[in-house]
Amino acid sequence: MPWLREQFPLLEECTYANTPATGLLSQGLLHWRQAHDEAYFTGGSMMKMESFELLPGTKQALGRFFGCDPARVALVPNFSLGFNLLLEGLAPQSSVLLLENEYPSVDWPFGSHGFTVHRVTADEHLESRILEYLRKHRVDVLALSLVQWVNGITVSPVFLSQLKKEYPQLLILADGTQYCGALALDFQASGIDVLGASGYKWLLGGYGNAFFLFREGVEAHIRPRATGFNATGGDLSGAPKIPLPKHLEPGHLDSFNFGSLKYALEQLMGIGMDAVEAHNRQLSAYFREGLEAMGLLETAVLKRREHGTIFNLRGGEALYDYLEGHKVICSRRGGGVRLGFHLYNSMEDVSRVLELLKWRPL
Secondary structure (H helix, E strand, C coil): CHHHHHHCHHHHCCEECECCCCCCCCHHHHHHHHHHHHHHHHHHHHHHHHHCCHHHHHHHHHHHHHCCCHHHEEEECCHHHHHHHHHCCECCCCEEEEECCCCHHHHHHHHHCCCEEEEECCCCCHHHHHHHHHHHCCCCEEEEECECCCCCCECCHHHHHHHHHHCCCCEEEEECCCCECCECCCHHHHCCCEEEEECCCCCCCCCCCEEEEECCCHHHCECCCCCCHHHHCCCCCCHHHCCHHHHHCCCCCCHHHHHHHHHHHHHHHHHCHHHHHHHHHHHHHHHHHHHHHHCCCCHHHHCCCCCCCEEEECCHHHHHHHHHHCCEECEEECCEEEEECCCCCCHHHHHHHHHHHHCCCC
8 A cells, every 4th residue: 555655654764564563653643643632732621521522433433443333332541451340240250261372461360360261272273272172161251362462373253253153152252452453353243242452553543542342242241340430421320320331431531542543443444444454464475475485484373274464483582683773673572573564564565574584694
């Protein structure tokens, strides 16, 4: 998408392959944020009262983006905080299935809340391992990241939809932070009961905003305890009848952060998520082919038919320093080097990285 690159001036200075860590702010969003705070500076409380109308607008944008009723959307400052609030509402005797080496903010809260936790290996046989475990053991909750944060192994929503049909009582909780914005997702068709994600990565919404989507009927499984004046919409008599999503919104929400998410969502919808996904899959397929030829990917990734937009390269500190020295922005993760390309990247970006990797230190 060459016409988009002018919205991201940093791309003129480096090859940015670090969206799995932090997505870039567009020039348009920067201008919106500047105008928002200028209005706050000059208008004070009068502006803030008006700006709170951005919050239902953000929920409507999320509803359109993912195919979810806006009334079943919760806005939270980040995924981790919302997820911990959510788990307080799960039955304490719930048996939970996780993936090994899962993102800590998905894994650790179950331990700190005292749940019985079991794990399966996230390798080339991931889906069959989940099915095999479910057929042999009682599991109440399956919690997983749709894209594994270290190596990019991706769980298809199609698989989760089929899983839900076979195990309708299984509660599926998904972290979509490394999926949403990179690939299209129809929440209603996905089989996911609760989807949460932060907006600062592939959604390009900046920090301080996240959301949770709830499938209808999930209230039978989750009853969060968190509450506050904002959860009732300012109704002093409303505490006994707070709906599930509002339990994750006990206090004030920031119009700056959630207005940023709304702007970014509308920007992505203007492009079209089908086009974004097609572009990202093209870049990723080209990158994967080149990495495979150089022997830089782990076996589990190579043996999977489909893969997401994140790759972890063998090479460690020396490879990271080499790429950084050539102005390739990436991250160190899991003993390797993690890269990922998004809608503002080009085939030339991928080719440049592959060419550099041919001359990498051995």
